[in-house]
Each structure stands twice: as C-alpha cells, then as structure tokens.
Amino acid sequence: MLSDTRPGRTAKIDLDDAGEIRSFALTTGDLALSGRMLRIGALIDIDTELKAAEAAALRELVQVLSHEIVNALTPIASLAATAVAMLDDPVPPLPELREAIETVARRAASLHRFGESYRALARLPTPALRRTALAGFANDLAMLFTSRWPAIELAVEKHEAPAHLLIDPDQLTAALWAVLQNAAEALDNAPDAKIHLIFKARVGRTLIGIVDNGPGISARDESDIFRPFFTTKAEGSGIGLSLARQILRGHGGDLALASSRVGKTEFEATIPA
Template sequence: MASERRRRFVQALVLTAAGALLALAATRGMYATAVLATMVAIWTGLLGAIDATAPLPAPAAPPRAPSDSDALHRLTAYLDLSPAPLVSLDGDRLKAVNRAARRLLGANDLVPDAPTALIEALSATRPGRTAKIELDDAGAVRSYALTTSDLALADRMLRIGALIDIDTELKAAEAAALRELVQVLSHEIVNALTPIASLAATAVAMLDDPVPELPEVREAIETVARRAASLHRFGESYRALARLPHPDPRRIAVAGFASDLAKLFTSRWPAIDLVVETQEAPASVMIDPDQITAALWAVLQNAVEALRDLPTAQIRLMFTAHVGRTLIAIVDNGPGIAAQDASEIFRPFFTTKAEGSGIGLSLARQILRGHGGDLTLAFSRSGKTAFEATLPA
C-alpha cells in the first residue's frame, strides 16, 4: 500500500512538471519543448495505466519484491533528474522533493524557513493554472512559473508544485529572436539596395549620352538619394531598437509616393508591366513612408517572383479611398498561390522558393499592423492574385 502511494505521488509530480513545461513552452512559442513535455506526460500516464491493469504475478513463483528502501531510492533518483524544482505542501509544511528544489530552497527535506510567497502561491494556484513567482536563488532574484496538482492520500490532500525557470527560457527565446532579427535586417537591406543600384546605373548611363537629359538624370539621382536615406534610417532604427521601429507617420501625397515606387519598380524590373492607379486615391495619407515603401516593395517582389515564367506579366498597384480607410491593392496575373499555402504565407520564414527567406510578407504585415492597418491575401486563383493593404484614413 505504501509503495502504491509513492508511485501515485511520483506520477503526479512528473505530470505536474510536464504540465508546467508544456504551458510555458506553448505560450512562449517553444514548440520543441512543448512536444517534449507532452511526451513526458503521455509516458507517465501510460506507466500508470500499465501498473493499474497489469496482472498480479503467479503466487506459485512470485518474483522477489524490492524493498521499500530500494523503491524509494529509485524514485528519488528519477525525481532528481528533473531540472525543475519540485515541492510539496502539506498544510503549512513545505518540502523539497528533488535535488533542484533542495538546491533552490537550501533544505534537504522540510524547509524550515519556507518563503511565504511560495506557500501562498501554492495554496492559491489551482491545478491546471499557472502563476508567476519570484524567488531568491543564491542572492539573485529569479522568475519562475508555478503549476500545481493535488494528490489524494488516505486521510488528506497533498498539494504538489513544479517551478519552471522563466529567465532561462527567456534567454533562449531572446537568442532565437536575435537570429530572426539579423535575417530580417539583411533581407531588407539587400532588397532595398538592389533597385537603388539599378537606378544609379541608369543615371550613369544617361550621363554617357552625347546630350544627357539632365532633368531625367536629376530625377533619377534624387530618387536614389531619397531611397538611400530611407534605407539608412530604417537600418539605424533596427540597430538602435533591435526590433521593428514604431512608425513615424507624416502626411504624404499619394501621387508622389506612388510615382517614386513606380520608378524604383521599373528600374528593377523593366520587363514587367506595372500599372499604377491613383484616380480614386485620397490626396494624402498619414504614413511612415520608409516603412510603407518597404512593405509594398515586399509584396511587389513576391508578385514578380510569381510572374517569372510568364510571357506577358502585369502587376496593378491601385490606391483607393474608402470610408475610414485607404485601400492599396496589388494584383498580378500569375499562376496563383496553392490552396495549402494560402494560410501559411504570412508565417515568418515560410517559403516555397529554393532561395527564399520567408520574411518579406511577414514583415510587410507587421509594418501595416504597426500603422493600424493590415495586409491580407484577398483572393488567389490561376491568372489573378490580389493582396490588399489597408491604412486608417
């Protein structure tokens, strides 16, 4: 009977620790950790089911039963493998169950000076819920996620809890975010530099003419200067904030903004017909022109890549005023997006291209949402695909 209680106690502890890890991993986007926690929980549950249904050994030749001392040593060794501190609360008596808890609380079993905050959190946190608690760890205050479970004993209920070190998980998440940031930054710099280099080369070629068209050369150089300055500001914001900067909106004339974007596009992809429609556009919009240029450029580039093998490729860029919002539609006559990919295209790093990074559309949507708008795939079928960017009026 005593061995059965210990077995149930250990299974509850392991399930609690796995539940805590699963809850934290799911909320932090750490899916590999979530899968591991789920596997631990399933494994423990299966062991319990097997123990409950296994037939009793034949009385004629019973195996030698391990002593209670041997079983306790094995269970203690299993629990000590857990990196998460495991504790139990019996009334107001707090006990450290495994090695991680003993190290954290500085006690071998019963914690004489148990942290009041931990006892209160254990008492208040119902099974299935998660609470955040800060504890002193060797002089440093660390944040933990606490999850609990109840174990029914013969004459009382025992509350057990698992503590997951949030700070360690956050450091891992920060490292992953930094890697993503580097990829986003390099992606945007390369995409912005390509049309700038192309337009600069065009301006140089114009100067080689016997009688250069100076107004056209000036216009090309001014466009290069504006785009280079925009790229510089965009890069500086990334470097300073290590995240997508908050937009710096100002009133921009739609006609001039669309014209600049069309010049950049034509210099980069002269073989593709870009039709810009601003007849029904508002006179101006409140936007961060650098960010919105980057967002629309990402969508245009996505459309261009879908049109590479078409003999007649066309993209329409349409600005339309609506009540309370401005709609920017980008429509191409490409083969369309596969149905199974339509729900994934805005997911960071999702790509169907051999050399694609899967960042452009995700970043474009973040920029539009940062402006209070959005970017969506309106529809896609063979011969016509439409993206719609909305901005508040």
C-alpha cells in the same frame, strides 16, 4: 482616453489593479440626454485573452525558430565531422576537404542571414507618421519597380485615391515592395506579366491593392504565407510578407490575401485615413 476614443472604435488601455497591470478594451458610444451629448464607455477585461494569445504566439515562434535552426545546423555539423575525418587520412584529399569546408562556410553564412532576418523582424521601430503626397509616393515606388523588373508592366491606379496619406513612407515602401517583389517573382518574367498597384479612398481608410496575373498561390500554402520564415523559394528568407503585415498593422491597418487563383492573385492592404 474616453474623449479620444471615437464611437465604433476600440482602444486598449492598461490599468493598475492593486499593483497588477491589467489590460482592458475600451469601447464608447454617444448618447443624447436632456439636449446634451454624452459619451459613455465600457471596459472589457481582455487580460486573460491577451496572455493566452501571447503564449500561443511565443510557442509558434519558438517552434519555427528551432525548426529552422536545427535544419541549418544538421548539415553543418555533418560536414564539419566529415572534414575532421578527412584530416585523419595519411594524405588528406585537399580538393574534397576544401569543398566540405567551403560548404560549411556557405551554410554558416546562410544561418547568419537567417538570424539577421529574425532580428529585423523583431526590432521593427514604431512608424514615424507624416503627411505624404500619394502621387509622389506611388510614382517613386513605380520607378523603383520598373528599374528592378523592366520586363513586367506595373499599372498604378490612383484616380479613386486620396491626395495624401498619413504614413511612415520608408516603412510603407518596404511593406509594399515586399508584396510587389513576391508578385514579380511569381510571374517569372512571363511575356504578358502585369501587376496592378491600386489606391482607393474608403470611409475611414485607404485600400491598397496589388494584383498580378501569375499562377496563383497553392491552396495548401495560403494559410502559411504570412508565417515568419515560411517560403517556397529556394533562396527565399520567408520574412517579406510577414514583415509587410507587421508594418501595416503598426500603421493601424492590415495586410491580407484577398483572393488567389490561376491568372489573378490579389493582396489588399489597409491603412487609416
């Protein structure tokens, strides 16, 4: 592990401490001593911090799930009770009864979709990384986008990009598609709608920028856009950006909102080179 962790990088390792597994951060540095290069390492106990972070994340997840489920179940329960009450009438009003039952069915289906969305978010597999030609990957993504949103111009910029990426192409396509979809829906078919998909090589990483000329993200929503199930859209599931960030982090990178104002919103994804 010491030889595999390059200076400037940090690795998480788990060690057995008298039968208890504890987590440590390993950092390394190279030292020239008597004409030889030696690698030294330092272990930092992060077990307590990790457990606290996991507990906080679990509390937030339970809070979000309970809020969403209660919000969905409340009208379902109310309408079901109304339908039962209608059946007690000597002559049940069939049109109203049908409408109530159909609404219950639609809401139940919506709750089922919510459950499926959560399961997709919770069961994301480890990325199967392989060397992928960037040109073909970017062109495929652009073709898919143009077929879905022909009225929106997508400009792909890759003149500063590496020739290849080490990625899971299916997962990264899903992640970038979620951000592109978010941008396209924000543009709402404006006549001058345009999105830039930008690939740039940097030291040790590749930057992927997605920039649109839409109305921007409300300042009050900026801190929530990556929260699972948060959405400002009537039909949105609220998992797109959260899932995209999870995929990027699974690749050893990240996804962030770089900036947002009227006329320019920019998301920036990073992956290791």
